[in-house]
Amino acid sequence: MTDTVLQLANVNKYFGGSKAPMLHAVRDVSLDIKSGEIIALLGSSGCGKTTTLRMIAGFEQVSSGRIDLGGRAIHDQPPGKRGVAMAFEGYSLYPPLTVRENIGFALKSSRLVKSQQQQQIDDIAHLLEIQAIMGRYPSSISAGQQQRVSLGRALIRRAAVTLLDEPMGQLEPQLRAVLRGRLKKYLREHGMTTVLVTHDQTEANALADRIAVMEGGVIHQFASPAELKHRPATRFVAGFIGEPPMTLFNAEFAPTHSAPGQFAASQGQTGRAGGNGCDIILTDSEKKIRFAATGLSDAVTQRLLALGTATIGIRPHDVRLSQVPGPGPGSEQGENSAAEFPLTAAITANQWLGDQTHLALSLDGLPLVAVVHRPFHQAVGARISLSLAADKLHIFDLATERAVLHHGVWVS
Amino acid sequence: MGGGAILRYSLHRLAILLVVVFFLFPIFWIALMSLQTNESILRIPPSMVFTPIFDNYQALITGKLITQAGSLDLPFMKNLFNSFFLSAASVAVALILGVPAAYAFARFKFRLGENIAFTLLSFRFAPPLLVLLPLSLIYQTIGLDNSYVGLIWVYQLICLPLILWVVRSYFEDISPEIEHAYRIAGHNWGQSFLRIAIPLARPGIAAAGLLAFIFAWNNFVFALILASADKQPVTVGALAFVTASGIQYGQIAAAIILSILPTLLLALYAQRYLVEGLSLGAVKG
Ligand SMILES: Nc1ncnc2c1ncn2[C@@H]1O[C@H](COP(=O)(O)OP(=O)(O)OP(=O)(O)O)[C@@H](O)[C@H]1O
Numbered sequence A: 001m002t003d004t005v006l007q008l009a010n011v012n013k014y015f016g017g018s019k020a021p022m023l024h025a026v027r028d029v030s031l032d033i034k035s036g037e038i039i040a041l042l043g044s045s046g047c048g049k050t051t052t053l054r055m056i057a058g059f060e061q062v063s064s065g066r067i068d069l070g071g072r073a074i075h076d077q078p079p080g081k082r083g084v085a086m087a088f089e090g091y092s093l094y095p096p097l098t099v100r101e102n103i104g105f106a107l108k109s110s111r112l113v114k115s116q117q118q119q120q121i122d123d124i125a126h127l128l129e130i131q132a133i134m135g136r137y138p139s140s141i142s143a144g145q146q147q148r149v150s151l152g153r154a155l156i157r158r159a160a161v162t163l164l165d166e167p168m169g170q171l172e173p174q175l176r177a178v179l180r181g182r183l184k185k186y187l188r189e190h191g192m193t194t195v196l197v198t199h200d201q202t203e204a205n206a207l208a209d210r211i212a213v214m215e216g217g218v219i220h221q222f223a224s225p226a227e228l229k230h231r232p233a234t235r236f237v238a239g240f241i242g243e244p245p246m247t248l249f250n251a252e253f254a255p256t257h258s259a260p261g262q263f264a265a266s267q268g269q270t271g272r273a274g275g276n277g278c279d280i281i282l283t284d285s286e287k288k289i290r291f292a293a294t295g296l297s298d299a300v301t302q303r304l305l306a307l308g309t310a311t312i313g314i315r316p317h318d319v320r321l322s323q324v325p326g327p328g329p330g331s332e333q334g335e336n337s338a339a340e341f342p343l344t345a346a347i348t349a350n351q352w353l354g355d356q357t358h359l360a361l362s363l364d365g366l367p368l369v370a371v372v373h374r375p376f377h378q379a380v381g382a383r384i385s386l387s388l389a390a391d392k393l394h395i396f397d398l399a400t401e402r403a404v405l406h407h408g409v410w411v412s
Numbered sequence B: 001m002g003g004g005a006i007l008r009y010s011l012h013r014l015a016i017l018l019v020v021v022f023f024l025f026p027i028f029w030i031a032l033m034s035l036q037t038n039e040s041i042l043r044i045p046p047s048m049v050f051t052p053i054f055d056n057y058q059a060l061i062t063g064k065l066i067t068q069a070g071s072l073d074l075p076f077m078k079n080l081f082n083s084f085f086l087s088a089a090s091v092a093v094a095l096i097l098g099v100p101a102a103y104a105f106a107r108f109k110f111r112l113g114e115n116i117a118f119t120l121l122s123f124r125f126a127p128p129l130l131v132l133l134p135l136s137l138i139y140q141t142i143g144l145d146n147s148y149v150g151l152i153w154v155y156q157l158i159c160l161p162l163i164l165w166v167v168r169s170y171f172e173d174i175s176p177e178i179e180h181a182y183r184i185a186g187h188n189w190g191q192s193f194l195r196i197a198i199p200l201a202r203p204g205i206a207a208a209g210l211l212a213f214i215f216a217w218n219n220f221v222f223a224l225i226l227a228s229a230d231k232q233p234v235t236v237g238a239l240a241f242v243t244a245s246g247i248q249y250g251q252i253a254a255a256i257i258l259s260i261l262p263t264l265l266l267a268l269y270a271q272r273y274l275v276e277g278l279s280l281g282a283v284k285g
């Protein structure tokens, strides 16, 4: 069950001919997909997801690189010989055939007896909630129905690899949630290796064993949903994954004993002078915001100081908010509270979603998003004390944009 | 339905009737002429009252034209056959060549593709007389003058560009993904062309074929220059009605009616394919 079934190795795609490339749509993509595994290609519109899928299917030539299926190179074979099934973005049902015939079409060449074929078609219809439209023609059913028929036509083949290009994009959220569960069960039951294209994180998280996050033709990270969330490999992944995604700041690291006045810090609290600690200074705001990086090991602190500058990110759930209202501008703050919640922000939006509150905050003009799992009653404009714990931060190298630190653990 | 709606409906119908009468009146008049003698046609003032005779049709079908100056052989039925054969064969050849070409132009981008397609289209607006003189010399040299093959070949100038461009746009309207879905299920592109693309483009192919047939049928100059008596179509053969003893209006009218019939029947037959085109909406886009 763990052998590689589908392998993409250094696959590139240029549009407009490889001699005078107009668009490098897919860049050096390598993926190993195990037997029975469900993977998702996740990325925003135009990042090359469909192009990658079409290269696996054979409707787009690879410009360079290779694609193996079951140990056999398939990138030079015609689509019909590759043994893959695909549900297309545009549904593409056969107009002269009914829904039932469209789904059953692929079974015609199979050696199943009629009654078995009918049984499979009925199972798929039941799975996708399309029993009522089985006799209709594609031109007379809705887009969401067409999409489900198209999905059914791909699923019924149980091919070596099933490619699904945004298979549920047209469906309403409730139906999508129901079908997601059934789809996953069906794929698992038949051990179907699947590549799913989506720009919906929820869908990718729910269905996929591993997710490949794409941007501009590049795969930034190919990992499990939990890994993507806890250890985003690049700055892009950090800003893309999570709902809402983490907030990113440009920052400097300075030794704690350096004079606070030197940075004209408008707020915050430096670490205890004399320690060999480190301060984090958010540099995007005109007035630099400075606070102590506490809870990090000495080794990590030294490496941060050596790094000097970086992008830091914090997940909305990891922003710690004080229970009590924050001080007004210029007003004094209790010493204890200041140590625990050294920063002060203004609330710019407060949304209660029924089970959690999304807060948009302004840290001296820098936007910051926080999520708390309780109703939060401060009005917009109110000030609030908070802390950004250093051991919750994700830190990315400025030049390479790759992660160097997650939750206080250095990335080796 | 309110009074206003009924009025609008009636006016709409009346307008359509006027248009139909306006366009069909010449045909109707010719049909009347075909049932009269030359004398009754040339009466002043013209009248719609006459005793119908079928001599004109009889003369055309038996091939014997009786005039005051004596009996004349009329190869009209042979001409009619030539017209039919030349048009049908030309359209057949143009479909065999043009439909795959149209598919290629619609689906594959290749070097000079657009230039080739445009050159083919330009055959439609180049004046035929421009090519006729050199062509007739070439044909005489290689022995293609006065042959069906030669005529069918030249008729490709009429049929091929038409079929190519009309059918191409139909292929372009069919989402390639429909064919992709078929191909990924284990078929090659030849099968998808025959089993998916052609059936879906059938209304377009029927329309283009019909138009090409009518254009070929109506062609005059190519056949006038390149064909002699036994290969001539009706368009050229009609010149024979201008006889020494005058113009045989009755027979000309009958000949027109007879030569309209095949295209009319073809159009009626092809209509069901043309109407299918309306339901193609689901395929497009
Ligand atoms: N046939 C083509 N010729 C030229 N450029 C193309 C072609 N197909 C796609 N592209 C370009 O390649 C890039 C990737 O396209 P692709 O369709 O793979 O995006 P996608 O990730 O599937 O987006 P979406 O989520 O909108 O479907 C886009 O910039 C697109 O414009």
Ligand SMILES: [Mg+2]
Pocket (backbone or CB within 6 Å): A049, A050, A051, A089, A165
């Ligand atoms: Mg896409």
